[in-house]
Amino acid sequence: xxxxxxxLSPAVGLALDAGAGALLTGAARQLSRRPDYQRKVPLMGVxxxxxxxxxxxxxxxxxxxxxxxxxxxxxxxxxxxxxxxLLVIASVLLVQAFFFADGGLLALGCNLFNMGLWxxxxxxxxxxxxxxxxxxxxxxxxxxxxxxxxxxELGAFGVMVETQLSGRADLPFSRFAALMLGIHLPIGxxxxxxxxxxxxxxxxxxxxxxxxxxxxxxxxPLAPTVLALAVFLGCAGAWFASxxxxxxxxxxxxxxxxxxxxxxxxxxxLRAVQRFTAxxxxxxxxxxxxxxxxxxxxxxxxxxxxxxLATAGLVAGGAALSRRGRGPGRSAR
Amino acid sequence: MSLVAARALDRLGYADSxxxxxxxRAKLLVCAAFVLGVSSFPRYELAGLLPFFLVPAALAAFGRxxxxxxxxxxxxxxxxxxxxxxANPFLxxxxxxxxxxxxxxxxxxxxxxxxxxxxLCTSTLLLLVATTPMPRLAAGxxxxxxxxxxxxxxxxxxxxxxxxxxxGERLSAARLLREPGRRLPRFATARGMLSMxxxxxxxxxxxxxxxxxVRGFQGELPTLAAARFGTADALFLAAGVxxxxxxxxxxxARWAGEAFLARGA
Amino acid sequence: MTDALSLExxxxxxxxxxxxxxxxxxxxxxxxxxxxxGPNGAxxxxxxxxxxxxxxxxxxxxxxxxxxxxPASLPEIRSRTGFLFNDPDDQLFMPTVLEDVAFAxxxxxxxxxxxxxxxxxxxxxxxxxxxxxxxxxxxxxGEKRLVTLAGALVSRPRLLVLDEPTAFLDPWARxxxxxxxxxxxxxxxxxxxxxxxxxxxxxxxxxxxxGRVVADGPTASVLGDEALMAAxxxxxxxxxxxxHPHGG
Numbered sequence: 001x002x003x004x005x006x007x008l009s010p011a012v013g014l015a016l017d018a019g020a021g022a023l024l025t026g027a028a029r030q031l032s033r034r035p036d037y038q039r040k041v042p043l044m045g046v047x048x049x050x051x052x053x054x055x056x057x058x059x060x061x062x063x064x065x066x067x068x069x070x071x072x073x074x075x076x077x078x079x080x081x082x083x084x085x086l087l088v089i090a091s092v093l094l095v096q097a098f099f100f101a102d103g104g105l106l107a108l109g110c111n112l113f114n115m116g117l118w119x120x121x122x123x124x125x126x127x128x129x130x131x132x133x134x135x136x137x138x139x140x141x142x143x144x145x146x147x148x149x150x151x152x153e154l155g156a157f158g159v160m161v162e163t164q165l166s167g168r169a170d171l172p173f174s175r176f177a178a179l180m181l182g183i184h185l186p187i188g189x190x191x192x193x194x195x196x197x198x199x200x201x202x203x204x205x206x207x208x209x210x211x212x213x214x215x216x217x218x219x220x221p222l223a224p225t226v227l228a229l230a231v232f233l234g235c236a237g238a239w240f241a242s243x244x245x246x247x248x249x250x251x252x253x254x255x256x257x258x259x260x261x262x263x264x265x266x267x268x269x270l271r272a273v274q275r276f277t278a279x280x281x282x283x284x285x286x287x288x289x290x291x292x293x294x295x296x297x298x299x300x301x302x303x304x305x306x307x308x309l310a311t312a313g314l315v316a317g318g319a320a321l322s323r324r325g326r327g328p329g330r331s332a333r
Numbered sequence: 334m335s336l337v338a339a340r341a342l343d344r345l346g347y348a349d350s351x352x353x354x355x356x357x358r359a360k361l362l363v364c365a366a367f368v369l370g371v372s373s374f375p376r377y378e379l380a381g382l383l384p385f386f387l388v389p390a391a392l393a394a395f396g397r398x399x400x401x402x403x404x405x406x407x408x409x410x411x412x413x414x415x416x417x418x419x420a421n422p423f424l425x426x427x428x429x430x431x432x433x434x435x436x437x438x439x440x441x442x443x444x445x446x447x448x449x450x451x452x453l454c455t456s457t458l459l460l461l462v463a464t465t466p467m468p469r470l471a472a473g474x475x476x477x478x479x480x481x482x483x484x485x486x487x488x489x490x491x492x493x494x495x496x497x498x499x500x501g502e503r504l505s506a507a508r509l510l511r512e513p514g515r516r517l518p519r520f521a522t523a524r525g526m527l528s529m530x531x532x533x534x535x536x537x538x539x540x541x542x543x544x545x546x547v548r549g550f551q552g553e554l555p556t557l558a559a560a561r562f563g564t565a566d567a568l569f570l571a572a573g574v575x576x577x578x579x580x581x582x583x584x585x586a587r588w589a590g591e592a593f594l595a596r597g598a
Numbered sequence: 599m600t601d602a603l604s605l606e607x608x609x610x611x612x613x614x615x616x617x618x619x620x621x622x623x624x625x626x627x628x629x630x631x632x633x634x635x636g637p638n639g640a641x642x643x644x645x646x647x648x649x650x651x652x653x654x655x656x657x658x659x660x661x662x663x664x665x666x667x668x669p670a671s672l673p674e675i676r677s678r679t680g681f682l683f684n685d686p687d688d689q690l691f692m693p694t695v696l697e698d699v700a701f702a703x704x705x706x707x708x709x710x711x712x713x714x715x716x717x718x719x720x721x722x723x724x725x726x727x728x729x730x731x732x733x734x735x736x737x738x739x740g741e742k743r744l745v746t747l748a749g750a751l752v753s754r755p756r757l758l759v760l761d762e763p764t765a766f767l768d769p770w771a772r773x774x775x776x777x778x779x780x781x782x783x784x785x786x787x788x789x790x791x792x793x794x795x796x797x798x799x800x801x802x803x804x805x806x807x808x809g810r811v812v813a814d815g816p817t818a819s820v821l822g823d824e825a826l827m828a829a830x831x832x833x834x835x836x837x838x839x840x841x842h843p844h845g846g
Contacts, residue, residue: 004414006450010373028480037482038552042541042691045489049497050534056501057530059523060516067517070527091486095494098462098470099339101410101455106368163417168376168447170421170440193520194527201528207535347733466733468693488693495735496687540688547650547681548702548749549673555704557697557714 002096003111003159005104009166012235016162017109019231023117024090026224027083040084047076048088052095061190068190073119074148075195078127079202081218082120089116110162113232114155121220122154123147140200145192152188156180158232165239335409336502338402340495345398345463352396352464356566357473363388363573364461370577371453377429377442382449384585388576389456396464403459410455418447467491472559485554493537501530600664602626602757602785603649608658609809610644618644620809622658626757631786633796633817636806637831642789645806646761649787650681663756677706680750680758680784684765686742689749690734695721698734699748706753720748724778740771747778757785764792793821793835805830 005013031037051072058067072092077085093111097103103111130143160180163169202208346353352360367388374381393400425440462470468488475484504526508518518526579585603626610619619641626632636642647653649662651672660667663678683689692698700717704710721727726744734742743763750758763779764772772795779786779799788800796803796817803820805813807830813820821827822838 001413004451005368005372005454006414006447007417008372010369013372024483025480028482032482032552038550039542041485041552042489042545043538044486046493046497046534046538046541048486048490049493050530052494053497053501053530054527056498056505057523057526059518059520087483087486090483091490094487095490097458099342100335101406101459104368104454105364105458106372168443169417170424170443171417172424197524198527198531201531205532205535347736468733471693489691492691492693492735537688540683540685541691543652544683544689545691546652547676549676549705551705554692555701557700558710
């Protein structure tokens, strides 16, 4: 399901765009240095087009009366590797937004997180671990099923976080979660089964060539990935804070209830820490904090975005420093 | 089917009009300013969104774009936004406004706001494509700083998109001829069809790679000297961004209403 | 000057041990046009792969456009030879016609302005300058074929290798292409099932079957030999039947 511009606030959209942009730039740089990049250029292009062609082939899902099709994120990652897979999915999302009004300009980052990141980041390593060297049919199917379902559910979770944090739609969390996660379970299962079938076929066709000898292991570049994850976790955290106004105070109150004899000191310290670390106390902009109104959603997401940009800056700086420490020529692990 | 509309949109991009001649970068940036302007309004906003409709209207007029494929695609893509927005009227029943004596709930307002935003953002993006050939959009993205490996992929994907989609359609048509009683194929049938598609795709990739090698491909798709960013492009960019900023900050709708009333009085 | 193409007992064996080409000896003089015909599976496609340096021969010698075939000379061979592959959509991978035609000079390091000028001049020469800004996917089959020809001719090659150039073409587009090819000065190696094309375009023809050259000679006498044609699952073209009744 494509996130639309209409459901997003600029803060959420831009934060995820920035994270996705950093990730894509890192993946592009790493990919174009690979020895087999030249060979992959046309293959990536036609496989991206294959994703669209595959959507012409809708099939019936037994027992539901509905239909499904191959989305292709996991398949692309397995066939092409994580960096190339991510770039192909990004180009697919761009063309879907441009030609089919699926998604949008501001929503590109969100959609890359929801549909591209999880297969490349988690799906592929999980698949490799589960499938092993020469998997049989059953093992291969399982090895595709688990990451596909996981990626679909994480994608659905992303849609929920982005929607709720943006505050344009008003879905209650529990019902939204039941609906989204429920819908994405069969979607993930279908994706897993279809991917397994395609991988079996690709293996027969000789398309699953091992990586060239001596090449760096195929992983997403470290620093941009950490940065992108920080952005996403920042959004999820900001959203959690907004669903539980005063999340820290709430947990403190419970802690206080458990320890009735020590009310003041710990509370004071933690308050001070919170005041010191949070740029904006309680995620509300100065001057708009009247007691009756809960913090406005826009302020929450803006504060969240600023906070996570700061986190991201720190993480990126740290990663850059640690890489420099390991010396040049060393590829990200 | 949205595919028919998408093909129409693709063809329209190669037409000629004052808007078609503008630099892709200018159009992309105006589009970005537009989407930011629209999405930054608070959730209950309706009146503030209305002036933004002038942008797609102007794009369609200056680009001489027929509305049919654009509207078709907007409608085809709308279910998700509608579905998500549909909960608003049921959850937020607080009376937020009175229109001609009728109470309107906050949820209804925010739902209507989502619909307006959706219509605005999607139609503008589609009009961008209907007035700019995809290769020039990709080149524009590249010159705005997108990584080369990504824009090369956008180009390659676009080059083989409709070709491979046509193969998918032929397979589906052939399947329908063999089992006309069945609207959708069984999973086993679909698996065969997808395998066939993947096989043809892979072979196409191999053949394209051979053709590239023979013509001296070194891993980069070189580009010719790009078009200059002229005065007209700068003016277009300034006007577009300026209007979006004004429409976001100033109460244009109210002024228009007051002017209208003053003239009537 | 040396021959445009000279193959000496060239052979290719697949990794699985099947022989695609057993022994091919063939010569193509400067400015000559040679047709190469043969049934499916005769080894025609493999031969093109070898000439283009996409596969390495398992035995034999080859000189293409005056250079011995090998990894060191490959870039130079590819710039002196134009290849037209079977499906124009495979070959036209750039987003506009102009960029596609300019691809080879650009990839070889020519400055963009120079590459653009050469590409435009060639499109002009072929009478298709109006297509310069078009998207290759929107062209007709005939137009696509002419653009691939422009893309191959842009580096002014000595030799053109054409693989089924008339496939996908309607009779009118086929006629246009044929007249275009007939006016070229380059040496041509035309690999095709379209025997009428060979009759009209090539003075000489070689027949490839089962990885060997089984006949090589003037077009009319080789293709007019109905017994030879039948023995190699080919058919004498009608125009030759009229011109040479009863194999005369």
